[in-house]
Amino acid sequence: MDYHATTPVDPRVVEAMMPYFTERFGNAASRSHVFGWEAAEAVEQARDEVAQLIGAAAAEIVFTSGATESNNLAIKGAVAGGARKRRPHVVTCATEHKSVLEVCRRLERHGVADLTVLPVDGTGRLVAEQVGEALRGDTVLVTIMLANNEIGVLQPLAEIGAITRQHGCLLHTDATQAAGRFPVDVDGLGVDLLSLSAHKVYGPKGVGALYVRRRRPRIDLLPLQDGGDQERGVRAGTINVPGVVGFGAACRIAGEELQQEPARLSRLRDRLENGILSGLAGVTVNGHQAHRLPNNSNLSFGGVEGESLLISLPEIALSSGSACSSTTSSPSHVLKAMGLDNDAAIASLRFGLGRWTSVEQVDFAIEKVVAAVTKLRRNSPSWAAMRSVRRGHERLETKELA
Numbered sequence: 001m002d003y004h005a006t007t008p009v010d011p012r013v014v015e016a017m018m019p020y021f022t023e024r025f026g027n028a029a030s031r032s033h034v035f036g037w038e039a040a041e042a043v044e045q046a047r048d049e050v051a052q053l054i055g056a057a058a059a060e061i062v063f064t065s066g067a068t069e070s071n072n073l074a075i076k077g078a079v080a081g082g083a084r085k086r087r088p089h090v091v092t093c094a095t096e097h098k099s100v101l102e103v104c105r106r107l108e109r110h111g112v113a114d115l116t117v118l119p120v121d122g123t124g125r126l127v128a129e130q131v132g133e134a135l136r137g138d139t140v141l142v143t144i145m146l147a148n149n150e151i152g153v154l155q156p157l158a159e160i161g162a163i164t165r166q167h168g169c170l171l172h173t174d175a176t177q178a179a180g181r182f183p184v185d186v187d188g189l190g191v192d193l194l195s196l197s198a199h200k201v202y203g204p205k206g207v208g209a210l211y212v213r214r215r216r217p218r219i220d221l222l223p224l225q226d227g228g229d230q231e232r233g234v235r236a237g238t239i240n241v242p243g244v245v246g247f248g249a250a251c252r253i254a255g256e257e258l259q260q261e262p263a264r265l266s267r268l269r270d271r272l273e274n275g276i277l278s279g280l281a282g283v284t285v286n287g288h289q290a291h292r293l294p295n296n297s298n299l300s301f302g303g304v305e306g307e308s309l310l311i312s313l314p315e316i317a318l319s320s321g322s323a324c325s326s327t328t329s330s331p332s333h334v335l336k337a338m339g340l341d342n343d344a345a346i347a348s349l350r351f352g353l354g355r356w357t358s359v360e361q362v363d364f365a366i367e368k369v370v371a372a373v374t375k376l377r378r379n380s381p382s383w384a385a386m387r388s389v390r391r392g393h394e395r396l397e398t399k400e401l402a
């Protein structure tokens with residue numbers, strides 16, 4: 001139930017990767033022999049497969065170590081590379097992943113950039129016009145995620161893209177959770193930079209990509225790493241050939257499965273949500289109900305101690321938020337940005353379904369969650385008090401009606 005944190009590598013992906021560890025082990029930058037040529041050919045095929053998943057050209061894909069690096073390269077690279085301003089302005093949003101928010105905040109702290117962090121509404125969505133209102137003459141970059149990793153909410157990227165295009169600043173999106181979950185097209189969205197990660201699409205960990213638009217406009221990124229001229233000098237360092245090959249295969253398979261998989265996942269998600277909601281009162285679905293990922297459900301449980309909730313569900317792989325934040329027990333910044341208080345934010349569970357989630361697993365999760373929450377509430381004095389007050393009201397209302 002935690003496919004937002006990571007996904008298992010698809011066996012078809014492992015199979016594609018295997019030869020590149022052993023007999024085809026060449027360095028893709030070796031130009032003088034067949035080992036290098038084979039590796040380079042495989043990398044270029046993978047570049048094409050990754051590009052196709054997002055409607056890009058192969059030459060617009062830069063391989064990285066994952067979405068964290070892609071986000072850093074996009075934001076730091078665009079601010080330092082393209083900006084001719086002394087202290088350029090960047091716009092982002094309060095519910096972004098830490099690998100975007102913390103990058104922006106660091107640039108602000110170090111006096112490199114001015115920052116505007118836009119709020120979201122109670123459903124976790126931005127209104128595109130808010131972005132327009134935040135833009136200034138010195139705005140160089142807007143960075144807004146496509147799909148949120150905790151609440152699955154989709155932001156109105158195409159509308160934002162039309163606004164940034166007209167204004168003449170760059171638009172970056174973190175599409176880590178979106179790609180392979182629904183069709184993504186860089187031109188349709190009007191984005192200039194887009195981050196991806198292989199391990200969220202049934203590929204290996206430690207590989208990712210940044211889409212960098214090459215025409216209208218051509219983007220001048222300052223590299224984070226200098227060294228060799230790999231990746232056209234934008235990202236120096238020997239390419240992880242097996243990882244990249246796996247990423248390519250994962251993107252090809254995800255693209256092929258886009259026809260059926262989102263509908264299957266949303267049916268499973270609805271089954272999970274309906275099962276829990278019909279088994280328990282006092283449960284709130286967090287995030288916009290329509291504009292969200294097909295595989296996500298984020299629920300808050302009234303009347304339970306947040307810390308006890310996860311501990312009482314040891315048989316299910318679940319989290320209360322981003323894996324990147326789960327080493328700290330502070331409440332989710334995403335749920336807080338939507339207006340939830342600390343207690344409600346902690347008493348929340350993030351469900352993320354995926355390629356191998358079955359009906360049986362969903363039914364098992366429903367049963368365990370309903371049982372665990374019921375038991376926790378039985379032991380919670382505040383919930384018991386609230387229930388008896390509510391029952392009292394119900395009795396009064398019935399009397400009045402009679």
Ligand code: PMP
Pocket residue numbers: 004005065066067068069097099145147148149174176177196197198199206207208322323324
């Ligand atoms: N952005 C989002 C939305 C994510 O969900 C994640 C992974 N938790 C990342 C970025 C970071 O990706 P990676 O693990 O590839 O660095």
